[in-house]
Amino acid sequence: MRRTVQRALVILFASAALGLAFNAVSPRSIRYVTPPKAVLQPKDTVTLDEAHRLWGDGTTFFLDARAPADYAAGHIANALSLPAEDFDEHYPQVAQMLTTDTAIVAYCDGTECELSHELTEKLREHGYTNIRILMNGWTSWHKAGYPTDTGKQP
Amino acid sequence: MKLIELLVRLVVGGVFVVAGALKILHPTAFVNDIANYRLMPHDLINMLAITLPWVEVVAGGLLIAGIWKRANALLITFLMIVFLVAIGQALYRGLDIRCGCFGTVEARRVSALALAEDAALLGMSLWLFWRVRD
Numbered sequence: 476m477r478r479t480v481q482r483a484l485v486i487l488f489a490s491a492a493l494g495l496a497f498n499a500v501s502p503r504s505i506r507y508v509t510p511p512k513a514v515l516q517p518k519d520t521v522t523l524d525e526a527h528r529l530w531g532d533g534t535t536f537f538l539d540a541r542a543p544a545d546y547a548a549g550h551i552a553n554a555l556s557l558p559a560e561d562f563d564e565h566y567p568q569v570a571q572m573l574t575t576d577t578a579i580v581a582y583c584d585g586t587e588c589e590l591s592h593e594l595t596e597k598l599r600e601h602g603y604t605n606i607r608i609l610m611n612g613w614t615s616w617h618k619a620g621y622p623t624d625t626g627k628q629p
Numbered sequence: 630m631k632l633i634e635l636l637v638r639l640v641v642g643g644v645f646v647v648a649g650a651l652k653i654l655h656p657t658a659f660v661n662d663i664a665n666y667r668l669m670p671h672d673l674i675n676m677l678a679i680t681l682p683w684v685e686v687v688a689g690g691l692l693i694a695g696i697w698k699r700a701n702a703l704l705i706t707f708l709m710i711v712f713l714v715a716i717g718q719a720l721y722r723g724l725d726i727r728c729g730c731f732g733t734v735e736a737r738r739v740s741a742l743a744l745a746e747d748a749a750l751l752g753m754s755l756w757l758f759w760r761v762r763d
Binding site: 489493501504549 | 653654655656657658660661662664665667671672673674675676678679680681682683684686687688691697699700701703704707725726727733736763
């Protein structure tokens, strides 16, 4: 039994080391210590009701910050996919449809989700000024029974 | 019986290799999935997202390959207990979150079904731990 536990620990630490090494060279590497949570001002967010109203007006672009597979599985109707994780790859396609003063609502999924914050930061670096976040976006929108869609971005 | 053991190793190991590999593909999404469970201290979430998928892939791969089977069955059993607790507490607290069990390919939420699947895998890994000898 003792030998088994020792071996299990060897596997545990060796694979953890592999993960650390891989993260050091991966193009999708993340920070070792989780960055502090973004502190959001009320002006940086929209409520679900407000988001739904903006959606109905048709003048606000909804951007889905999650991975493309999540977007394909279900997203807010008419939302565009712009994954925070692969921003540089997807940005040029989406940028054609936006100007820097376009009204944007960014969302991801879950109350602890930081992807929409990351996306917002990246867009601000590109000069966008009118972005707000819908917290717990996908889940709250979906639960409210508001219009959704499935499938990849054309 | 040897054949059953091989089959169980293939199933358990296969699930772990696939689940781990899919998480490695999208580390940021996995960070979010972990955060949504509201279990981990915030600072440590990234570290877990970096290392855990590799433990899954290596332990699953070695189990399939038949190297240190018992040690890998023990490690997988331990992980399955952790996953069960994570999903169980999310259900108990009424968190409506994505499972994150298989990275981003499944949009599945935490559910009684996910809990049952985990329990089945835990049963299989326990059985392997009890049965195999290195």
